[in-house]
Amino acid sequence: MFGHASPVDSSDGHTAPTAQLPRHIETLFESGRKKSVDLQRKTHPKDPLSENMIEALIRIRDNRDQDAFVTVFRHFAPRVKAFLMRSGADATLAEECVQEVMATVWHKAAQFDPSRASVSTWIFTIARNKKIDVLRKQRRPEPEDLPWGPESEPDQAEALGLQQESEKLGAAIAALPQKQRDLIEKAYFGDLSQSEIAEQTGLPLGTIKSRIRLALDRLRHAMDAT
Amino acid sequence: MSDKRPNTITHHLTDELLLGYSAGTLPEAVNLIVATHVSLCDDCRAAVEAYDALGGATMDHLETVDVSDACLDGALDLIRNGAWAAPDRPLVPQDSVLPQPLRDYVGGSIEDVKWRPVGMGVKQAILPTTSDASARLLYIPAGTAVPDHSHGGMELTLVLKGAFSDEDGTFARGDIEVAHEDMHHTPVADISEDCICLAVTDAPLKFKGLLPRIAQRFVGI
Numbered sequence: 366m367f368g369h370a371s372p373v374d375s376s377d378g379h380t381a382p383t384a385q386l387p388r389h390i391e392t393l394f395e396s397g398r399k400k401s402v403d404l405q406r407k408t409h410p411k412d413p414l415s416e417n418m419i420e421a422l423i424r425i426r427d428n429r430d431q432d433a434f435v436t437v438f439r440h441f442a443p444r445v446k447a448f449l450m451r452s453g454a455d456a457t458l459a460e461e462c463v464q465e466v467m468a469t470v471w472h473k474a475a476q477f478d479p480s481r482a483s484v485s486t487w488i489f490t491i492a493r494n495k496k497i498d499v500l501r502k503q504r505r506p507e508p509e510d511l512p513w514g515p516e517s518e519p520d521q522a523e524a525l526g527l528q529q530e531s532e533k534l535g536a537a538i539a540a541l542p543q544k545q546r547d548l549i550e551k552a553y554f555g556d557l558s559q560s561e562i563a564e565q566t567g568l569p570l571g572t573i574k575s576r577i578r579l580a581l582d583r584l585r586h587a588m589d590a591t
Numbered sequence: 592m593s594d595k596r597p598n599t600i601t602h603h604l605t606d607e608l609l610l611g612y613s614a615g616t617l618p619e620a621v622n623l624i625v626a627t628h629v630s631l632c633d634d635c636r637a638a639v640e641a642y643d644a645l646g647g648a649t650m651d652h653l654e655t656v657d658v659s660d661a662c663l664d665g666a667l668d669l670i671r672n673g674a675w676a677a678p679d680r681p682l683v684p685q686d687s688v689l690p691q692p693l694r695d696y697v698g699g700s701i702e703d704v705k706w707r708p709v710g711m712g713v714k715q716a717i718l719p720t721t722s723d724a725s726a727r728l729l730y731i732p733a734g735t736a737v738p739d740h741s742h743g744g745m746e747l748t749l750v751l752k753g754a755f756s757d758e759d760g761t762f763a764r765g766d767i768e769v770a771h772e773d774m775h776h777t778p779v780a781d782i783s784e785d786c787i788c789l790a791v792t793d794a795p796l797k798f799k800g801l802l803p804r805i806a807q808r809f810v811g812i
Binding site: 434443446447448450456463472483490502504506531534538553554556557578 | 607610611614615622625629630636645646648653655661662669670692695720721
């Protein structure tokens with residue numbers, strides 16, 4: 366998970382810990398998925414909130430259910446607004462963008478696949494793209510779609526596995542030391558590069574980089590433990 | 592169809608680039624080279640999905656900001672009455688050199704690239720992105736000799752066709768070199784085939800920086 370261990374951090378010349386960090390996403394989202402399905406009743410109580418959000422999104426997708434839309438809006442709009450304001454939007458612009466992000470959720474609900482992304486992740490990517498469009502005024506280059514075969518039936522077990530991984534990730538983030546968590550939040554939601562974070566906080570760039578690296582390592586370990 | 596493609600790519604994106612792409616904090620030209628590499632590399636595609644999951648989970652934990660009732664009313668109005676033009680990607684035919692993100696920027700296939708000669712048989716085509724970083728396609732004739740050279744800022748080079756080698760190894764299709772200003776390399780183009788790369792630089796263009804490092808070396812500036 367979270368990319369590759371790069372053997373050399375060329376910007377400050379330090380050698381990163383080279384013990385090849387496991388490429389979790391493969392284990393996590395393939396073998397890990399099956400494993401967690403077996404384990405889930407014993408070890409992971411389901412999170413009722415994320416259950417509700419998945420159900421609501423599926424009701425939007427399949428029944429164009431406006432009550433379900435209100436449910437999703439009430440949960441996510443304050444989060445998307447917080448994200449946009451931390452990226453530099455004022456309250457008025459942030460609310461305009463929130464409306465458009467939530468309308469996009471409604472219109473693109475057919476593309477939501479609970480076996481590929483959690484509701485939070487999916488809405489985060491829509492909000493992020495809105496930020497790039499409105500605040501950074503850039504196009505967003507997206508990767509080529511994978512040449513998947515004919516659309517297969519959504520896999521319940523996969524969706525369940527992914528949901529559990531997402532909950533685990535949420536718990537791992539909540540358990541990060543405050544300083545590391547702050548930096549992860551800044552990296553995602555301050556609209557700052559790592560050098561800009563260094564300028565803003567007055568911390569040396571090397572400190573920023575190593576704290577972010579430590580946070581990622583910690584998350585990798587948390588995701589690896591069963 | 593969903594079988595994993597054999598992954599022959601050995602030079603990947605860094606954590607910093609993956610995180611920045613997911614967070615949406617990179618210059619457009621850098622996003623373009625990330626999206627192009629991810630189009631060719633299943634490992635980095637999976638890593639980007641993991642970083643998106645981190646973004647989603649972090650957004651869940653943000654301190655929320657209250658939203659006005661008018662905002663909800665406006666959203667309901669948008670879903671009931673708003674026109675929705677699905678921003679579908681224009682279908683550009685497959686191309687064995689340019690993955691989709693580059694076809695989007697070229698507006699066609701490799702045959703549609705408007706090359707301009709820059710000397711020694713090297714050609715380039717600058718792609719339209721925001722000016723905080725620049726992206727260009729480079730065409731380098733097979734076997735061109737390369738003098739050692741250093742440069743300013745960060746430079747990313749992604750091989751699309753052919754190959755080059757330097758102290759870090761061999762870079763073939765899909766491999767990305769992440770070079771910083773303190774690096775001194777002497778890349779050598781593959782003798783057997785012309786090389787096409789996507790090069791992105793984040794430094795403001797200086798007089799010597801008119802060409803990315805790799806092209807400077809190839810043309811011997």
